[in-house]
Amino acid sequence: MEMHVTNLACTRGGLRVLEGVSFRVSPGQALVLRGPNGIGKTTLLRTLAGLQPADAGSVDPGPEAMAYASHADGNKATLTVGENLTFWARLHGMTDIGAALRDFNLETLVERPGGSLSAGQKRRLGLARMAVTGRPIWLFDEPTVSLDTDSVALFAAAITRHLDAGGSAVIATHIDLGLQGEVLQLGPFKAEAPQHADDFHEAFL
Amino acid sequence: MIALLKRDLALAVRAGGGFGLALAFFLIVVTLTPFAVGPNSATLSVIAAGILWLGALLSCLLSLDRILALDFEDGSLELLATAPIPLEGVAATKAVAHWLTTGLPLTLVAPALGVLLNLPEGGYLWLTLSLAIGTPALSVIGTFGAALTVGLKRGGLLLSLIVLPLYVPTLIFGAEVARRGAEGMSLDTPLAILAGITLATIALLPFASAAAIRINLR
Numbered sequence: 426m427e428m429h430v431t432n433l434a435c436t437r438g439g440l441r442v443l444e445g446v447s448f449r450v451s452p453g454q455a456l457v458l459r460g461p462n463g464i465g466k467t468t469l470l471r472t473l474a475g476l477q478p479a480d481a482g483s484v485d486p487g488p489e490a491m492a493y494a495s496h497a498d499g500n501k502a503t504l505t506v507g508e509n510l511t512f513w514a515r516l517h518g519m520t521d522i523g524a525a526l527r528d529f530n531l532e533t534l535v536e537r538p539g540g541s542l543s544a545g546q547k548r549r550l551g552l553a554r555m556a557v558t559g560r561p562i563w564l565f566d567e568p569t570v571s572l573d574t575d576s577v578a579l580f581a582a583a584i585t586r587h588l589d590a591g592g593s594a595v596i597a598t599h600i601d602l603g604l605q606g607e608v609l610q611l612g613p614f615k616a617e618a619p620q621h622a623d624d625f626h627e628a629f630l
Numbered sequence: 631m632i633a634l635l636k637r638d639l640a641l642a643v644r645a646g647g648g649f650g651l652a653l654a655f656f657l658i659v660v661t662l663t664p665f666a667v668g669p670n671s672a673t674l675s676v677i678a679a680g681i682l683w684l685g686a687l688l689s690c691l692l693s694l695d696r697i698l699a700l701d702f703e704d705g706s707l708e709l710l711a712t713a714p715i716p717l718e719g720v721a722a723t724k725a726v727a728h729w730l731t732t733g734l735p736l737t738l739v740a741p742a743l744g745v746l747l748n749l750p751e752g753g754y755l756w757l758t759l760s761l762a763i764g765t766p767a768l769s770v771i772g773t774f775g776a777a778l779t780v781g782l783k784r785g786g787l788l789l790s791l792i793v794l795p796l797y798v799p800t801l802i803f804g805a806e807v808a809r810r811g812a813e814g815m816s817l818d819t820p821l822a823i824l825a826g827i828t829l830a831t832i833a834l835l836p837f838a839s840a841a842a843i844r845i846n847l848r
Contacts, residue, residue: 474712477848493712497705503644504637515633516713554709 426490426561427451428593430473433482434616437468441480441616448609450562450593455584455604458597460611466597467496469611470564473595492558494565498551502540506531506550509539514557525556528583530576544571552580556587563587563594569602577602631715631723638727641700648696652689652732653739659685660743671748678747679757679808685743686736686761687768687801693732694772694793695779695786697724698843702780711847721839722832725766725773733765749812756811760824764804767828771796774835777842799827 427449434444442465450456458466471477475488500509510522510531526532529549534542542550548571555563563584569577581602584594588605596602642649663681667673701707710720740761741754749757775793779785803824810817 476708476711488712489714491712493709495705495708497708499704499706499709501637501641501704501706503641508637508640512633512637513709513713516710516715518714 426486426593428490428562428595429483429485431483431485433469433472433484434480435465435468435472435477436480437465442468443611443614444481444616446482446611446614448607450595450606452561452591452593453588453605455588455594455596455602455606457602457604457606457608458595458611459599459608464611464615466611467566470566470595470597471495474564486562490560491562491564492555492560494551494555494563494568496566496570498547499554500539500542500547500550503538505536505538506542507535509550510553510557513554517558517560519557519559522553522557525553528556528579528586529553530579545573545576548572549576549579552583556583561592563592565594565596565598567597567599569598569600631719634710634715634720634723635727638724639730642727642731648693649731652693653735655692656685656689656736656739657743659688660746663747675748675750675812678744678749679753679812680805681747682740682744682749682757683761683764683801683805683808686733686740686765687797689736690732690765690768690772691790691793691797693728694776695789697728697773697776698780699776699785702846707780707843708847711843717840717843718836721773721777721843722836724776725770725832725836725839728773729766729769733761733769737761737765752814753808753812756817757808760804760807760811760821763807763821763825763828764800767800767831768797770828770831770835771800774839774842777839777846780843781846800824803827 429449431447433446435442446469448456458469460466470493472479473484474491474493510525514520514522526535529552531549531553534546552568568580572580581604584604587594660681664674698707711717737758741758744754744757772793775789778792779789782788803820806820807817807824810820
């Protein structure tokens with residue numbers, strides 16, 4: 426499924442941070458977002474994921490084709506790794522979590538409660554969630570935070586498998602994952618002098 | 631939605647889930663009341679229905695901020711918002727899970743605690759029935775309050791202030807059903823209004839809750 430983003434403008438806290446963002450991502454391709462802190466990488470990804478409305482422009486396909494991995498992993502400390510992952514799989518109408526566990530080297534941790542995992546293991550569990558959503562476009566926000574080099578390689582391999590299967594990915598990251606695809610520098614899309622969105626309704630939110 | 635319900639129930643009964651907190655609070659309120667108002671059984675039987683309803687309502691209030699705040703903090707609320715299940719469904723499921731872990735146990739122990747307050751004999755059936763009909767409204771209204779305050783750090787105070795006035799009609803008619811039942815009076819009207827309040831909140835508030843969550847997640 427090809428992803429088209431046309432003339433997208435995003436706001437954060439009522440301020441427009443990005444405008445005129447246009448790109449397309451073909452199946453089998455990954456798009457890496459680059460840019461200095463605060464440029465709006467997270468805001469762009471949240472807009473793509475449908476968590477906040479776009480200020481202008483369009484995203485095709487809609488949020489129902491995207492799976493989003495934010496900074497937070499959304500794991501529960503009192504549920505085991507297997508239960509956490511099974512929950513997300515069932516929520517997305519999937520049943521098999523075996524492949525996701527294998528891809529992110531979590532098989533030995535299945536029975537461990539989420540609260541007893543290390544930071545890197547929690548991150549791997551959060552990333553494994555993407556594999557059980559069954560959605561074609563994966564959005565990642567700084568996926569490699571707290572991962573060691575082996576886990577980064579596991580992650581890159583999982584993304585590559587997803588791309589080979591015809592999926593695509595948009596990844597905000599500062600490191601080189603060696604993936605097939607382009608790099609988009611967000612610097613040039615920085616909104617001009619920040620102005621308050623003059624939406625009447627915004628005043629009440 | 632069933633997956634979400636199962637997860638929330640599992641979280642509630644495991645360590646730190648807060649299941650039992652409402653029950654313990656209810657027990658404390660009811661056992662301390664005779665010490666506060668005196669052991670005169672005639673006085674107690676007059677106020678029993680009202681105290682039981684008030685205790686159940688306050689116990690319910692105690693656990694409201696857990697409904698959504700924990701999911702917001704660990705990021706799962708955002709992920710739920712991007713999942714195929716609509717946010718209205720998430721809000722409704724959260725309310726059901728809250729009722730199953732709070733309202734239902736409160737309803738079931740209320741008759742036992744009624745003994746401690748010398749609740750008149752005819753009142754047990756109506757007390758249980760009024761709680762069974764009224765507590766779902768408390769959970770649904772509470773979920774709405776939790777949705778309004780979900781982005782706020784330590785929004786518990788604001789949540790209580792928002793929710794309390796919305797709880798008043800349920801309390802008035804719920805306690806009225808229990809009181810009239812205890813005194814053997816006719817109770818068709820308050821019972822119908824109580825059921826009406828519950829049905830209306832169940833029908834409308836999940837949509838309002840979902841809209842509030844959407845705005846707070848932006």
